[in-house]
Amino acid sequence: MAAIHHPGHEHEHHGPPSGIMRWLTTTNHKDIGTLYLWFSFIMFLTGGVMALTIRSELFQPGLQIVEPEFFNQLTTLHGLIMVFGGIMPAFVGFANWQIPMMIGAPDMAFARMNNWSFWLLPPAALLLITSFLVPGGAAAAGWTLYPPLSTQMGMGMDMTIFAVHILGASSIMGSINIVTTILNMRAPGMTMMKMPLFVWTWLITAYLLLAVMPVLAGAVTMLLTDRQFGTNFFNAAGGGDPVMFQHIFWFFGHPEVYIMILPAFGIVSQVIPTFARKPLFGYSSMVYATASIAILSFIVWAHHMFTVGMPVTAQLFFMYATMLIAVPTAVKVFNWTATMWRGSMTFEAPMLFAIGFIFLFTIGGFSGIVLAVVPVDIVLQDTYYVVAHFHYVLVSGSLFAIFAGTYYWLPKWTGNMYDETLAKTHFWLSMIFFNVTFFVQHFLGLAGMPRRVPDYALQFADFNMISSIGAFGFGFSQLLFLYVILKCIRGGAKATDQVWDSADTLEWTLPSPPPYHSFETPPQVSFDEYHVKNVQNVHSK
Amino acid sequence: MSQEGNHYYIPAPSIWPITGSIALFFMTFGAAFTVNKIPVGYGLLAIGFAILVYMLFGWFGTVSRESEEGKFNKQVDSSFRWGMSWFIFTEVMFFAGFFGALYYMRILSVPWLGDLEHKLLWPDFAGGWPTSGPGITDKFTPMGAWGLPAFNTALLLSSGVTVTWAHWALKLNKRSQLKWGLFFTILLGTLFIGCQAYEYVHAYSELNLKFTTGAYGASFYMLTGFHGFHVTLGAIMLTVIYFRVLAGHFKPEHHFGFEGVSWYWHFVDVVWLGLFVFVYLL
Amino acid sequence: MSSKVAVILAWISTFILYPGIAAGASKLSELSKINLPEPATKIATEMYDLHMFVMYVCVVIFIGVFGIMLYSVVKHRKSVGYKAANFHHSTTVEIIWTTIPFIILIALGYPATQTVIAMKDTSTPDITIKATGYQWLWGYDYLTGEGEGISFYSKMSTPREQIRNEAPKGENYLLEVDNNVVVPVGKKIRILMTANDVIHAWSVQALGVKQDAIPGFIRDAWFKAEKTGIYRGACSELCGKEHAFMPIVVEVVEPEKYSQWVVAQNKKSEETAVDVNKEFTMDELKAQGEKVYAGTCAACHQVTGKGIPGTFPGLDGSKITNGPKAEHIKMVVNGKAGTAMAAFKHLSDVDIAAVVTYERNAWGNTMGDVVQPSEIKEFRN
Numbered sequence A: 001m002a003a004i005h006h007p008g009h010e011h012e013h014h015g016p017p018s019g020i021m022r023w024l025t026t027t028n029h030k031d032i033g034t035l036y037l038w039f040s041f042i043m044f045l046t047g048g049v050m051a052l053t054i055r056s057e058l059f060q061p062g063l064q065i066v067e068p069e070f071f072n073q074l075t076t077l078h079g080l081i082m083v084f085g086g087i088m089p090a091f092v093g094f095a096n097w098q099i100p101m102m103i104g105a106p107d108m109a110f111a112r113m114n115n116w117s118f119w120l121l122p123p124a125a126l127l128l129i130t131s132f133l134v135p136g137g138a139a140a141a142g143w144t145l146y147p148p149l150s151t152q153m154g155m156g157m158d159m160t161i162f163a164v165h166i167l168g169a170s171s172i173m174g175s176i177n178i179v180t181t182i183l184n185m186r187a188p189g190m191t192m193m194k195m196p197l198f199v200w201t202w203l204i205t206a207y208l209l210l211a212v213m214p215v216l217a218g219a220v221t222m223l224l225t226d227r228q229f230g231t232n233f234f235n236a237a238g239g240g241d242p243v244m245f246q247h248i249f250w251f252f253g254h255p256e257v258y259i260m261i262l263p264a265f266g267i268v269s270q271v272i273p274t275f276a277r278k279p280l281f282g283y284s285s286m287v288y289a290t291a292s293i294a295i296l297s298f299i300v301w302a303h304h305m306f307t308v309g310m311p312v313t314a315q316l317f318f319m320y321a322t323m324l325i326a327v328p329t330a331v332k333v334f335n336w337t338a339t340m341w342r343g344s345m346t347f348e349a350p351m352l353f354a355i356g357f358i359f360l361f362t363i364g365g366f367s368g369i370v371l372a373v374v375p376v377d378i379v380l381q382d383t384y385y386v387v388a389h390f391h392y393v394l395v396s397g398s399l400f401a402i403f404a405g406t407y408y409w410l411p412k413w414t415g416n417m418y419d420e421t422l423a424k425t426h427f428w429l430s431m432i433f434f435n436v437t438f439f440v441q442h443f444l445g446l447a448g449m450p451r452r453v454p455d456y457a458l459q460f461a462d463f464n465m466i467s468s469i470g471a472f473g474f475g476f477s478q479l480l481f482l483y484v485i486l487k488c489i490r491g492g493a494k495a496t497d498q499v500w501d502s503a504d505t506l507e508w509t510l511p512s513p514p515p516y517h518s519f520e521t522p523p524q525v526s527f528d529e530y531h532v533k534n535v536q537n538v539h540s541k
Numbered sequence B: 001m002s003q004e005g006n007h008y009y010i011p012a013p014s015i016w017p018i019t020g021s022i023a024l025f026f027m028t029f030g031a032a033f034t035v036n037k038i039p040v041g042y043g044l045l046a047i048g049f050a051i052l053v054y055m056l057f058g059w060f061g062t063v064s065r066e067s068e069e070g071k072f073n074k075q076v077d078s079s080f081r082w083g084m085s086w087f088i089f090t091e092v093m094f095f096a097g098f099f100g101a102l103y104y105m106r107i108l109s110v111p112w113l114g115d116l117e118h119k120l121l122w123p124d125f126a127g128g129w130p131t132s133g134p135g136i137t138d139k140f141t142p143m144g145a146w147g148l149p150a151f152n153t154a155l156l157l158s159s160g161v162t163v164t165w166a167h168w169a170l171k172l173n174k175r176s177q178l179k180w181g182l183f184f185t186i187l188l189g190t191l192f193i194g195c196q197a198y199e200y201v202h203a204y205s206e207l208n209l210k211f212t213t214g215a216y217g218a219s220f221y222m223l224t225g226f227h228g229f230h231v232t233l234g235a236i237m238l239t240v241i242y243f244r245v246l247a248g249h250f251k252p253e254h255h256f257g258f259e260g261v262s263w264y265w266h267f268v269d270v271v272w273l274g275l276f277v278f279v280y281l282l
Numbered sequence C: 001m002s003s004k005v006a007v008i009l010a011w012i013s014t015f016i017l018y019p020g021i022a023a024g025a026s027k028l029s030e031l032s033k034i035n036l037p038e039p040a041t042k043i044a045t046e047m048y049d050l051h052m053f054v055m056y057v058c059v060v061i062f063i064g065v066f067g068i069m070l071y072s073v074v075k076h077r078k079s080v081g082y083k084a085a086n087f088h089h090s091t092t093v094e095i096i097w098t099t100i101p102f103i104i105l106i107a108l109g110y111p112a113t114q115t116v117i118a119m120k121d122t123s124t125p126d127i128t129i130k131a132t133g134y135q136w137l138w139g140y141d142y143l144t145g146e147g148e149g150i151s152f153y154s155k156m157s158t159p160r161e162q163i164r165n166e167a168p169k170g171e172n173y174l175l176e177v178d179n180n181v182v183v184p185v186g187k188k189i190r191i192l193m194t195a196n197d198v199i200h201a202w203s204v205q206a207l208g209v210k211q212d213a214i215p216g217f218i219r220d221a222w223f224k225a226e227k228t229g230i231y232r233g234a235c236s237e238l239c240g241k242e243h244a245f246m247p248i249v250v251e252v253v254e255p256e257k258y259s260q261w262v263v264a265q266n267k268k269s270e271e272t273a274v275d276v277n278k279e280f281t282m283d284e285l286k287a288q289g290e291k292v293y294a295g296t297c298a299a300c301h302q303v304t305g306k307g308i309p310g311t312f313p314g315l316d317g318s319k320i321t322n323g324p325k326a327e328h329i330k331m332v333v334n335g336k337a338g339t340a341m342a343a344f345k346h347l348s349d350v351d352i353a354a355v356v357t358y359e360r361n362a363w364g365n366t367m368g369d370v371v372q373p374s375e376i377k378e379f380r381n
């Protein structure tokens, strides 16, 4: 990814500074996209090492390698780092690279602020990671930071709170940028209903971020004042309520999980038509379905809280609203299937990951529906069934889509083809080991194994052992991914501009790798949303 | 890519964002140390703050220079509008979180704590608002609405009028009315902050109403405090604009810097109305 | 490295891991369950059935959708020469496949609603028990009904050696407690949940109950067991380092046996009701204190009294354990707000006196003074 730099395409008076300063001061959407992607990959490995430590401890019953307190810190930081450091920045990286190219813009609307959105992430990551070193260690209250447990923690908790503040600021700036870019910088003729689905899903995701990140900031601010300045927001003695934190947190948290899946839907909606050689089925209903999911996501938050003791009416309301989300999601799954139907399919790595995504995400969606049914959630809440559910939607959902997108656009970004054999191997290994790791966790949850425990009863021993072995297999398979990427950046068969024969969005009209400023003169867009073929490429060298 | 005419302005590589990140790096580590009473914290905070101020001067200075050089075409201007609107939207959501907390405590958790079932834990608590909760017995007097707060409402509302008056002037190119309008707005804003500060002193020393006074105290100070902080920011931004006006910046047809700040000021105004009703009046 | 070599390496490593998985799978003893435990109440049965129903519906949809996709993947591929069609939407089809899931969901929601309403009806209980979560044990108070007035703590009884892998693990490893909650079969038991420090959750799957215990609030749930037996559960909300170690054991017995238990329990509490005004000797207090310490305090401050540096202060040589008695007692009774050091006021006067005395005279501490239960009583007033 570092090789996109193309000296031939710059104006003399404006070459970017070289060396480290290029990356520190860049205002170029591709450079920033690259930074985001590398950052997220490093965070993914960091969170992954924590996951492997967790899985090693859980390999057998009894306490083996870590103390319970440290185990809780690992769980908490694994969740936070994967969510805020791994998945979200990866999608922002895709947004940076792709949105300007897909809508025919020269760059993002606010190029300087774009740089800041990225460079806020490293301080936040430092706060999170160094919190392991301070007295009392890192936050150990779960990624959900529920008080009063989180009020008990040491300084690591304050560092986590400030990290969340910074991450929030970064996301807000990033989203303002994305919204403005999409609304204001489309090439002539690129009407809203002609935008590629990836752009649509990101537009909606950015709105979700704008609406909920400030709320999270408010929640952790109250946590901070409760901890340090004696307020009583989450303390019954002062008239507050610990459960209030949960309401505010999940008002953020549920939209957050869709923030992590909608761009994934977008990527898959680009990949499937390309490799089926057939237009996306039901473009407009895909757009409406995405919007419906986003809107519904604001009224389902309490499904994470079915066991806190809400009134019956509230439980029923949140159950119905949650189940309703299956309808627009169903539309998506059916549309993808219909796109594949009677296509002329080939199965390169992006397509494999996209199909793997649909297959496994649906399993995760189904376990979500199971959890949405209140009486069933009562027995499954806070068990490994939930852990299985969200890894199906997050790992084989979001992460697989990230893999699909990376392979799909890598030739465009680097100008080189990646090694298809290795990429396919990466897919099959990931697919197998993912299921070995997480499918058995459904059984553990049903049988009653609580989550966030370093030790468990003997009846859970066998499945835990299988799950741990799977986790190591899955982890090592990701090193293969790293290898494929590095190899592709360093060289390989030259990619054509078109790369995939029937890819039809605007980025494919640019050279591979694209020039430093994507579309200096806006291209003329003259196609409708289904026949995206006859693009007039007005790109000037 | 300094382009003239119809090209969208893409700024050259810039050191300001990374400077801002370094500032926040120092500030957050500093804050984490400070709240845990580790002395280096104050130093780090101060360094971070200094860098932040430097960065703000640098960044905003650059932007206003670019603006005066005419680098921002119509499309860039409309980007600014979208950007500022959605930024204000996030601010609204930020306050919504705290209003939500107030609502929750007042309508849900306090009555629950006072109900029959909870007699088991809090035998003497009756619920009702304002309250410092069942476990904090320190007496306090709630803040009335019709004294200073009502006066403050008048101050802020008239400052909304003066800033609009200044905007009209700018559009008609009446520079002196513009200057006076801005001046009065800043004056009213500052007065508001002064009154608010006085109100806090009064609350602490005479009403025994503190940050630690349970649900009422926490929500009162958190909401009014964050609002006051936003008024302060708004006043600072107005001051910057004021000096730019003195320096002859802004044109009748091209003055987004001014408009953005005035939007922000109206937003602060509207939040206050919400506060006045939900924190003071009801 | 050529890609072939890499692929071969990757698959070899897979096959190295495979025997491990196979070994795990083949070992799957009869202990390993893949479904919910057998329900013991009507509500739990409904939950069980609902889960089966929802799951089967999902499996059917899954097979339907992916059957079609698989067919497509096999048939509509370029390598078999299939030419792509060019259709891209159909309003009719889309309306149909929006409506069908909707109808399915109504079919799932209806029975679920019935159960929710039944589940939430905690009125007219035969026995009411208050369960209080502490870091990390449960306290039970029988409030109304037969057995009123009984009150005890229930703590995990699995020895630390088993957890530390220094002794073979027993059959009910991590799922056993010193005092079971005993209730009669066929009676409606209402449990009021609350907590002392952080949020815990009282959960026994077979009884169909899981309810968070929230400090400062009371929440309730109920069950009516249909079969006698021992039902095990665990705290189901992260509550700090020993979260994995606060199980719940409910013993459902015949009504006659329950009555006997009540009588025995009352007798026991009379016997153990010691006179707080009695003077205890240093040795008595130290012996009792060591037990209390090991059971309650050692989780954080460690048996060695050294604590965990940075997280839990050592008590060996600390200022408070070697300072004035009053401060020490205050720390234990009231705890310290905002830290993990919770208030231990729920311990009896004797236990507090004993543990304080112990701490002042254990490890390197040699204060030599004795704290009598009467002093605690006085402090409390």
Ligand code: HEA
Residues within 6 Å of the ligand: A144, A257, A258, A260, A261, A303, A304, A322, A323, A325, A326, A329, A330, A331, A333, A361, A362, A363, A364, A365, A366, A367, A368, A369, A371, A372, A373, A377, A380, A381, A382, A386, A389, A390, A393, A394, A397, A398, C058, C061, C065, C100, C101, C102, C104, C105
């Ligand atoms: C990417 C992230 C993501 C996504 C997309 C989802 C999607 C869904 N989630 Fe999940 N969820 C999480 C991430 C996610 N979740 C996380 C991280 C947690 C745990 C947080 C924590 O506690 O730490 C969680 C927890 C969680 C809970 C709380 C469990 C508990 O703690 O007790 C619930 C309960 O309702 C739930 C439900 C759902 C539902 C109904 C969906 C739906 O959107 C799914 C919809 C999809 C489908 C249904 C499949 C496709 C549809 C068809 C093929 C059509 C036909 C289907 C039917 C008619 C049924 N989720």
Ligand code: HEA
Residues within 6 Å of the ligand: A044, A045, A046, A047, A048, A049, A051, A052, A054, A055, A075, A076, A078, A079, A080, A082, A083, A086, A087, A141, A142, A143, A144, A387, A391, A394, A395, A399, A437, A451, A452, A453, A471, A474, A475, A476, A478, A479
């Ligand atoms: C957002 C995305 C995300 C992702 C991608 C993952 C990825 C993984 N997760 Fe994560 N997980 C969460 C989000 C995520 N998780 C969340 C939100 C929680 C809840 C936290 C909470 O309860 O508060 C959670 C909790 C959680 C638990 C429950 C912990 C508990 O309850 O105590 C477990 C246990 O198995 C687990 C396992 C894994 C594994 C094995 C992976 C694997 O997929 C990881 C694979 C990646 C690697 C392994 C790294 C790459 C490999 C190497 C670096 C090579 C090997 C190392 C060396 C050579 C040094 N996760």
Ligand code: CUA
Residues within 6 Å of the ligand: C133, C134, C136, C199, C200, C201, C235, C236, C237, C238, C239, C240, C242, C243, C244, C246
């Ligand atoms: Cu108590 Cu978990």
Ligand SMILES: [Cu+2]
Residues within 6 Å of the ligand: A253, A254, A257, A300, A301, A303, A304
């Ligand atoms: Cu959710």
